[in-house]
Amino acid sequence: MSSLLITGATGFLSGAVLAKALSENAFDHYLLLVRASSAEEGLSRIKENLQRFACDEKSLSSLSLQNIIIGDLAEPDRFLNDERLLEVTHVINAAAVASFGENALIWKVNVEGTLKFARRMANVRKLKRFLHVGTAMSCIPEAGALVTESITHKEEEEHLVQYTWSKSSIEQLMLEQCPALPLVIARPSIVVGHSSLGCRPSSSIFWVFRMALMLGKFMCSLGDKIDVIPVDYCAEALLMLVKRRTVEERVYHVSAGDERSVSFAEIDRAIADALGQPPLSSDYRQVDYEDLIQCRREFKTIYGPCNERLMLRAMRLYGEFSRLNVRFSNKKLLGLGMPHPPRFVDYIRHCVETTRGTSIPEMMKVDFK
Secondary structure, eight states: OOEEEEESTTSHHHHHHHHHHHHHTOOSEEEEEEOOSSHHHHHHHHHHHHHHTTOOHHHHHTOOGGGEEEOOTTSGGGTTTOGGGGGOOEEEEOOOOOOSSOOTHHHIIIIIIHHHHHHHHTTOTTOOEEEEEOOGGGGOOOTTOEEOOOOOOOOGGGOSSHHHHHHHHHHHHHHHHOTTSOEEEEEEOEEOSBTTTBTSSOOTTHHHHHHHHHHTEESSOTTOEEOEEOHHHHHHHHHHHHHOSOOSOSEEEESOHHHHOEEHHHHHHHHHHHHTSOOOGGGOEEOOHHHHHHTGGGHHHHHSSOOHHHHHHHHHHHHHHHTTOOEEOOHHHHHTTOOOOOOHHHHHHHHHHTTTTOOHHHHHTTTOO
16 A cells, blocks of 8 residues: 655645645555644644645545644654554655745754654655655756756855755755665755646745836846746656656756746736736846845835835845746656646736735745744
């Protein structure tokens, strides 16, 4: 009997994975790691998250208290002795503190707790695949590059944020300290929205594009490209990687690749079209971060009530990423039979429609926990 353990099951990506797995009857049994005070509360949180993905009632009712394992990677010792782990055949480890803010839990969860969990699962005899979800940005790509998969580890000071440093570090530690773990690493690029549900499941990162275009200036040029995929495509790829009997590579990008990445000019036109307004085109200006600081007094007028310092921090962080103009090669994933993803501009209208009436500061909360 196949048994899939999903960590971070109330999150954006894991919710999409579980919704798709249930709809396809991909596994015989599911074990879902949830932070909650009781199994009842955990099950309720899982179902509430699945409803954001329009999960049907049949799929929702298939889950019970037996599918819930109460635990937190911040305190892994509390669940690692659960006997149900012995029956697990496949793992999708997507739990992480995915904040670009300053969060004391990033290292505790993403590295220390995850390593303890990996060590435990390496001793589960029935385990066939441990799919760890990293991030394509952990490799610190060179500006303008088409990046191929690599497990090269770079120093902390080269990372823009602690999040990418933590994701790079845990990959190295698992490879070094868990040789018996049937490990495959999936590195998604930038996951934004859902190809049909837009930002209904989560507004994560979509607000960055709206913020920059509302301001009329940002640190990237309109000609720069960005590698974006929808969460449902990413979920499909993760399920394929975890279920596939054999894989030849240790690391796979889940990305738009060179062919399906989009320029900021295309994004501008698509958002403008969805809003029924003209694109910025020649009115847009590429600026340095110092120029953004100078216009901070305009933020409340443009965005409504907001924390100017947090807005500037967001602009600096995402501005640095946006002007990298990198794409992540997806040839290895496509070589396994995975189809090309939709282009961001092909579903961006859904993202616009599902965030109407929501302010930029409200949308930002998911990424600055």
